[in-house]
Amino acid sequence: MSEMLASEAKGHIDVKNFSLSYDSIEGPVQAVTDTQIHVKPGEFVSIVGPSGCGKSTLLNAVAGFLTPTTGIVTVDGERVNGPSAERGMVFQQYSLFPWKTVRENVEFGLKMRGMPRSQRERAARTLLGLAGLEAFEKHYPEKLSGGMKQRVGIVRALATGPKVLLLDEPFGALDAQTRVIMQQILTNMWQRLKISVLFVTHDIDEAIFLSDRVYCMTARPGSIKAEIPIPLERPRQQSMMMSSEFLALRRGLMSLIREESLKAMGGEINDMGMQGLNIELHGHSLADVI
Amino acid sequence: MPATAALAQAGPAPAAIPPAPPPSFGTLALRWYRLNQGRLRATAIGIISLIAFLLVWHLLTTYRVVFFVRFTNVPSPLAVYASFVKAIHDPKFLMHILLSCRRIFIGFSLAAVVGVPLGLIMGRFKLVHEIIFPVAEVLRLIPAIAWVPMAIMLWPTNEQSIVFITFLGSFFPILVNTLHGMSLVDPVLVRAAQCLGARERSIFREVYFPASLPHIFTGLTVGMGVAWVSLIAAEMISGQYGIGYFTWEAYSLVQYADIALGMIAIGVLGLGSSLLIRGAGHLVMPWRSTR
Structure with missing residues (x-):
């Protein structure tokens, strides 16, 4: 445990000249193009963008599940080639092993590392205690609510003491109240463990509330459209979401994303014959309306 | 009696609800019945259906029914x-x-x-x-x-x-x-x-x-x-x-x-x-x- 709550920040993510394309029957499809991102050790960075922009693709490349077509992904100077326990990941779909109890799920990474049973049981209990889940250690995931499942998922990803935590829309399936609580829990854990976090979401409020910095991606083929520092002080409170500073950041990000969403949907809107709307709306462009 | 009643009223509000008395055997049995109603029903119907099957079998063989299918030699x-x-x-x-x-x-x-x-x-x-x-x-x-x-x-x-x-x-x-x-x-x-x-x-x-x-x-x-x-x-x-x-x-x-x-x-x-x-x-x- 003591090594986990290290005082030294770690996990420098560097993505350089990244692009990724895949083959389809109509030829190669460019999913992400010419992208640079970096996450400083201990930093909390979010990626937002219209759906289908390739933000999850980018995250999966950092995790090591996808190989970049061009460019390079490094963590602390080491090239990423394949998944590893150094980069913990939390998925949008609940990914707990249904045949393992909550504690066994949390123990999994330690077991893979060859830690003896009694030791990893103790470690898992401590971690579950931090997340307020000790009462559920013997439950099977099926019995848990969505929020609890994701909490266990986060604890499991952190148990091996990764340098980096990658989250792919982890709270997307949760209701609004649970989501807010989960954001608090995640922030708390992140501040304790001092690891870097790369967080993918389509929820602008969530991105601003959690992050030190937000990358906004363009519509497909995805690339970085803007990089927005979030200077809000920490610890952050729910009440900050009403502050003028927060709202200004929100407005800025909103308009960036709206532009890209319209670009992404432009084709569809044309297909549906909605161009005529421009005339009926007395000169207002479609972008003003949506 | 009135004195104790007044004392009780003057005293602080009851801090805890007194523990409920243990449920009687009757209530327990009733609760168990309610919780297992569906299963009991299925079991009862299952038993009746098996008995009916045996009964039909018995009647068909006792009266040696011949109606397309011949039960003449079928054992009872x-x-x-x-x-x-x-x-x-x-x-x-x-x-x-x-x-x-x-x-x-x-x-x-x-x-x-x-x-x-x-x-x-x-x-x-x-x-x-x-x-x-x-x-x-x-x-x-x-x-x-x-x-x-x-x-x-x-x-x-x-x-x-x-x-x-x-x-x-x-x-x-x-x-x-x-x-x-x-x-x-x-x-x-x-x-x-x-x-x-x-x-x-x-x-x-x-x-x-x-x-x-x-x-x-x-x-x-x-x-x-x-x-x-x-x-x-x-x-x-x-x-x-x-x-x-x-x-x-x-x-x-x-x-x-x-x-x-x-x-x-x-x-x-x-x-x-x-x-x-x-x-x-x-x-x-x-x-x-x-x-």
């Missing part, structure tokens, strides 16, 4: 019961049953020991799948009974060929269901394991295998059913012992009550073995049995 339930009482004291009948059980045990166990690992490996390694699947797909469609002449040629003793037929009957359902289970393993779970440092061997043991278990057990249950079907057919054709042979022999010897007895014994044995598998499933997959 009481006659079957009488032959059952005689049979359980007859070591020969017990031997028939024991031999059938042994054949099922050997044939089915072999099928499980070969079929499950083969299905897991085929599900994981494409090349193995590509090599074995076409052959399995053709052989799978041949009913085990059609193998009887071939089995007699292949194996030196009758006993071995019967076990072989039993093996074949259960092998393909087990293989196919294991393969199916492997194909349905959620890729997110595999990726989660990889992110936690699991290597190929661990992923196989900790993810693919447990994730496929429900389908493996479906395969075992179906396989057990087909094993009995194949066994009985094989025993009727080429056996000298076994419950299938007993039933066929009863027909040849005009022991009509024994025919029904043999059939019922086969049904009970099949039911018992599928219950055993279900029990094993609950033991092996505790995360599913708490549902």
